[in-house]
Amino acid sequence: MKLVRDVLDKKLTDREKCEMGRVDGLLMRVGERSQPRITHIVIGGSTLWMRVHPALARLSVRLARIWGPRRTEPITIPWSRVESVGKDIRLDVKARDTGALDWELWIARHVIERIPGGGSEEEEE
Amino acid sequence: MKKILQLTLGIVTSVGGFLEIGSVATAAQAGALFGYKLLWAILLGTICLIFLVEMSGRLAAVSKHTIVEATRERFGFPFFSAVMLGMVLVAFLVLVAELGGIGLSLQILTGLGFRWWAVPVSLAVWLLMWKGTFSLIENGASLLGLVTVSFVVAAVKMHPEWGSVAHGLIPTVPGDQKAKYGFVAVSILGASISPYLMYFYSSGAIEDKWDTSYIPMNRIIAGFGMTFGGFLSMAVLIAAALAFQPRGISVEKFEQAALLMTPALTHWGFYLFALAMLFACLGAALEISLSIAYFFAQGLGWSWSEDLTPSRDSRFSFVYTAIILVAAVPLILGVDPMKVTMLSMALTAATLPLAIVPFLILMNDPSYLGGHRNGWISNSVVAIVILISFVLAVISIPLQIIGG
């Protein structure tokens, strides 16, 4: 398997086929004599912007401190939770429990649901 | 049977592409200045779009991924972010122009200045997206967009010399005003080959849940839809050629363009033009707003669908709400929509390679398309579009300065 072609930037879905973002980064453990291993999938945070330019990453952290769910750290999912790698990557997790939907829920509660006709998360369930 | 109703996706895409304020303004200007001599530019734009739109639908139907999703996955985020920046900025400018176009149409119909219409128009567009579903927008915009058929009626009623019209389909270089001719030709191509059409169409195919059984229908939809739009655009040019060129009138303002149907349909033509443009620009505004929101959501991995209630895809809904609000601001401040239109067309032409080059690579990727990859004909057409797009990219801004 090839990491960049088959894993990086691919869509992630959870146990219930709920979309939970994309593979924005991958954590790799490297040792002097041991074979490097990919330990975690990274979603969100400044990971994505770091790939474009460090200044953008710093800006995204600053903005995340003042608006939104106040989460500056990215979400990390252990590689052991990867169920399958195909066109999309299926994870053996529940999206809400990982924090991957924090921004989605925050904007729903603080912006969308305050506008008439926006609906509500509780209603749907 | 259900598949034939999908023609509406083709129609709404082409209305948003061919009959929005930019295309109509340039077609009218082309007719007024050069008679039928620039019909070839509309024909070329139509042919290119038929192929590009068909490919967009095919990619979505086979891979179940949109162009935006596939671009991020294949090219990685850094490259994708450059494409996103270019495409979103230009699409935003076009959105401002379309909202302005609705405002100008209402100005003609009611007498109240377009600045006053900026907020109600933006609110109306936003409300349609907030409460509507994808099919409502698709079918509604197509149906309303059919009012533009009045352009064809007007053109035919003015009894053009069909021989000369046919001659205009062959590219010629004029004796004088070469820079202006070049500028208008570039504007026509920049106005018709708009990447947001491809992004919208491929997203629409996913919203409408297309699969490989839609491939033959997709060809018909793309072909019919874009030909419909191209025909209507040509009708505008022909009507403008007959209405303005003999009198030496050049189309600089929207109100002037509104006169192009009056020789055929008397004063009703004036109001009918405004009504047709209102619906066409509305369709375009909805399409562009959705395209921009799709770009963010699909590229960054958020939930997205016009069919979900806004709280179920809150980030997607937030993006289109924010951009429509921000797009109203220049209009409230009195920025001339026609000037924004001209700038947006030159910039579309200048950034076209950013959209088309990755697209060519995607359309040859076996992991997305399997046996439905491009054949040599489609690849050749895209290669020609890439060539045109690089030429446009280099000359559009200088021409805008010299000939605009």
Next chain:
Amino acid sequence: MIEINAELLLGRKVCDVNGEKVGRIEEFVVETSDNACLVDAYLVGASAVIDRLSAWSLVRPIQKVLRGRSVISSYRVPWEEMDLSDPEHPKLKVQRSELRHAN
């Protein structure tokens, strides 16, 4: 043991043990088994990008026209031959001439 962001290694220039430039890291070949993902090798060089884009069907005809003078290639560097102690400046533990070409 250090933990690094693998995606930030992409595009980083790699030099061999003598400081000679080899190319840029463009891909990681991995092996997945028992819930683990182990890095087998790194692909260094331009053709790995073409591989990633599945774009050979477009590149080969152009190469033919140019009579294949410019050879686009890449190297397959086994994990044990790559030194990532300084992730910003990856280097090989061997000489360039000892590397195998990736097909």
